[in-house]
Amino acid sequence: MEAESEVNYEAEQRQVHRNNTSNLNTVQRFLASVETDVTATCRKLETKILNALGVVTAEERKKTKQKTQELREAIRQAKETxxxxxxxxxxxxxxLEKLNMVLQGKEEELDAQKKALAECVENVKKEESLVSEVKLENQRKTSQADTSIQLFKKHLGLDIACLHNTLVFKFTQVxxxxxxxxxxVHLSLEEDKYxxxxxxxxxxxxxxxxxxxxxxxxxxxxxxxxxxxFERMDSKRRRQ
Known part of the structure; x- marks a missing residue:
């Protein structure tokens, strides 16, 4: 009885093993079928995408990549520029700000120079007016002196000459x-001293x-x- 029970147990184990193997094979076939379907579906989708976007060749991708790099380089250079x-x-x-400051300083300096020049011109005008007045006064005095000299020469016989920085006063009619x-009489003048x-x-x-x-x-x-x-000297001489 015990041997028969043991033989039946082993048979059941083998049956279970066969069932598991059969189920595993079924699952593997199912997964393989699913993988095949997924691959086919992906290929169909890729084909649809390529058809929609157009087939891009390797040369075109290279050109596009090169253009992209050139564009990026141009953008970088533009940013640097x-x-x-x-x-x-x-x-x-x-x-420019420095030049404006210098120009402003020059303008201020020029204004100051213009103001100073205007003051100088005004002073020169005053001096010219004063010189003109002095000239007129000197002319007046010279004219008076000439008149006096002529009178002295006519009535007193006075004649004035200059010899080697010496004035010679000559009298006649004495x-x-x-x-x-x-x-x-001989007279000299040096440093306001006669x-x-x-x-x-x-x-x-x-x-x-x-x-x-x-x-x-x-x-x-x-x-x-x-x-x-001189007149007294002559009178005294005549009396003698």
């Missing part, structure tokens, strides 16, 4: 007996006259005084 241009524009703007007789160098005939009071002349600065009064001394 834009960056350089932007930096260049900023640099130019800074330079002597009533000899109107043409000449009486002279020096009576001598007279003909000699006058003993010349040092005193020189001191008085430098104290007063009145040359005309001194000349008049010298003529009077």
């Amino acid at each position: 834009h960056t350089r241009n932007k930096d260049g524009v900023q640099q130019l703007e800074r330079e 002597s009533h007996s000899n109107p043409d007789a000449e009486y002279m 020096t009576l160098l001598g007279s003909e005939p000699p006058l003993p009071s010349l040092p005193q006259l020189q001191e008085e002349l430098n104290a007063s600065g009145n040359l005309l009064a001194c000349i008049v005084q010298i003529r009077k001394l």
Whole structure:
């Protein structure tokens, strides 16, 4: 009985094994069938996609890839150029700002120079006006002096000459007996100081006259005084 039961158990195991193997084969065939169907479906879809988009050859893909790279390079260069241009524009703007500042400084300097020039022109006009007034005054004085000299020469016989930085005052009409007789005095002027160098005939009071002349600065009064001394000298000589 025990042997028969053991033989039946082994038979059942074998049957189960056969059933499992049969089921596995069925499953494998089913999976293979499914894989075949999926592959066929994918191929059909790929064919439909290629038909829809057009078949792209390897050469066309290479050209497209090359064009894409060229486009990317162009974009990169454009970006670099834009960056350089932007930096260049900023640099130019800074330079322009500096130039504007320099120009503004020059304009301010020019305005100051114009103002200074206007002041100089105004001062020159004032000086010219003053010089003109001085010239007119000098002309007036010169004219008066010429008139006085002519009067002195006519009535007093005075003649003035300049010899080697020395003024020579020559008198005539001093002597009533000899109107043409000449009486002279020599005078020099250095650093606003008068020096009576001598007279003909000699006058003993010349040092005193020189001191008085430098104290007063009145040359005309001194000349008049010298003529009077010559007249007295002639009168005294005639009385003798």
